[in-house]
Amino acid sequence: MPIDAPHLAEPKVEYSHRIVDGEGHERVAEGSARTELRSGDTLVVRRRPLMAPAERKAILRRLLAETENRRAPDPLPEGYESAAEALARVRERYDR
Amino acid sequence: MTVTAIVLDCNVFVNWMHPPKELAAKEYSDWVLRQIIEHDLQVWVPYHWDIEVAGVLRGIQKNRAHGYSFEWLNGVGSYLSALDINEGWTLNNIPDILVAAEHFNLSCADTPYFHLAQTIRLPVATLDSGLIAACSRFGVEHFHP
Numbered sequence: 001m002p003i004d005a006p007h008l009a010e011p012k013v014e015y016s017h018r019i020v021d022g023e024g025h026e027r028v029a030e031g032s033a034r035t036e037l038r039s040g041d042t043l044v045v046r047r048r049p050l051m052a053p054a055e056r057k058a059i060l061r062r063l064l065a066e067t068e069n070r071r072a073p074d075p076l077p078e079g080y081e082s083a084a085e086a087l088a089r090v091r092e093r094y095d096r
Numbered sequence: 097m098t099v100t101a102i103v104l105d106c107n108v109f110v111n112w113m114h115p116p117k118e119l120a121a122k123e124y125s126d127w128v129l130r131q132i133i134e135h136d137l138q139v140w141v142p143y144h145w146d147i148e149v150a151g152v153l154r155g156i157q158k159n160r161a162h163g164y165s166f167e168w169l170n171g172v173g174s175y176l177s178a179l180d181i182n183e184g185w186t187l188n189n190i191p192d193i194l195v196a197a198e199h200f201n202l203s204c205a206d207t208p209y210f211h212l213a214q215t216i217r218l219p220v221a222t223l224d225s226g227l228i229a230a231c232s233r234f235g236v237e238h239f240h241p
Contacts, residue, residue, distance in 0.1 A: 037185070037188040039188055039189060039192055041186075042184055042186045042216070043183075043184070044184050045182065045183040045184075046182050047182070049180060051178070057133060057136075059174055059175065059178035060129065060132065060133045060179070063112055063175050064130060064133060067111075067112050067115070067122070067125070067129065068126055070115045
């Protein structure tokens with residue numbers, strides 16, 4: 001079934017490419033950046049959002065409000081660990 | 097040290113789109129998003145991040161009778177556009193990926209996250225126990241409360 005999603009064709013970001021070698025030297029990638037890579041290089045692609053910071057923040061705040069108000073589909077009934085407790089437990093296991 | 101950027105694991109983003117079963121995972125993911133907003137954090141992801149995110153979201157959505165709704169897709173697109181994302185590719189060929197995966201004892205999907213974080217010295221926001229273990233073992237910061 002085709003997806004009716006015309007917004008996907010709208011440009012919402014622009015891209016810039018650069019390659020950083022293992023010694024921190026940078027060069028702008030031209031053509032196919034992928035084929036210019038050598039072992040030890042880092043290719044960085046920056047997606048620049050085409051919206052103002054305030055607009056970006058408003059969207060992310062809306063997302064946060066949605067996630068905070070959404071219940072987990074199958075929450076542990078009682079005595080569940082807090083995120084901090086669960087992470088501390090995992091970290092302790094691997095810190096030993 | 098003030099954190100200005102993080103490497104974002106696929107599953108944390110997915111948890112924003114769809115609540116995880118474990119409340120602890122939801123709380124952690126919400127905390128990461130709060131930090132991104134409050135501190136205007138830049139997000140770094142490996143090259144295969146979009147494919148990984150799409151794969152997990154497809155797994156979540158594919159049982160729905162009517163497929164993807166316009167509203168849902170539009171929401172995912174908007175949230176992606178609102179993040180300040182850098183893609184970083186530090187492992188450029190298959191042998192490098194295999195050697196690094198073995199060295200860090202990680203899957204080939206997780207290895208690019210960890211190698212990217214180690215190369216550009218950024219904390220990793222993840223709930224994956226393998227990545228957390230690698231952080232502890234190889235001196236990479238795990239982004240957590």
